Amino acid sequence: MGSDNMSLKEKSIVFIGFMGVGKTTIGSLVAKKLYRDFIDIDQEIEKEFDMPTTEIFKTFGEKVFREKEKNIIDFYSKQKLKIISVGGGAFLQEEIQKICLSNCIVFFLDLSWESWKERINLIIDSRPVLQGKSLDEIKELFYTRQQYYMNHHSKVETDNLDIESVADNIVDALKTAWELYDEH
Ligand SMILES: Nc1ncnc2c1ncn2[C@@H]1O[C@H](COP(=O)(O)OP(=O)(O)O)[C@@H](O)[C@H]1O
Ligand SMILES: O=C(O)C1=C[C@@H](OP(=O)(O)O)[C@@H](O)[C@H](O)C1
């Protein structure tokens, strides 16, 4: 496996990080700025099941969701020039980590717990993993999950930055890397 035949510039970009850090919003904006296709893995899963994630969890269970998540990520991460946002639970699967890290450039969107908890109301209804949990339980999940996100190529700080600024920082970082490592 791997992507030895792909130049750095052709590699797809993958965004990882905890629920609500902005993977979908920022990924979509970065795609627009780079004139690339944007793929949100959750949206692809929802299209396949023709129902929202919360319904998929209720009807088929998390295991079925995770299997579909892996298959869709495997499909898109092997393609060139895509901007891909995966769900916050994707990197809990070692196989997904391996596929993304070997084929793509993986950006970890980092946000502190203090900033994250201000955002909870924006996402709670659409994230089945958070539902029925106390704030303390969510905090524990937040910190437990961080170890999986340590497997990345580049970390992006997002605290106190609006979506536009984060996306611009990512585009700048990519352009610098592409120039530095341009094989031609
Ligand atoms: N840098 C930011 N500043 C303020 N709000 C943000 C920022 N990034 C994302 N958001 C908001 O947080 C919510 C969750 O964003 P989303 O892109 O769905 O996150 P994820 O895909 O990581 O779960 C959205 O309402 C989005 O507008
Ligand atoms: O962290 C998780 O386990 C999940 C995160 C969600 O995506 P976002 O990270 O985009 O919210 C979505 O894949 C699903 O609700 C499960």
Ligand SMILES: [Mg+2]
């Ligand atoms: Mg998302």
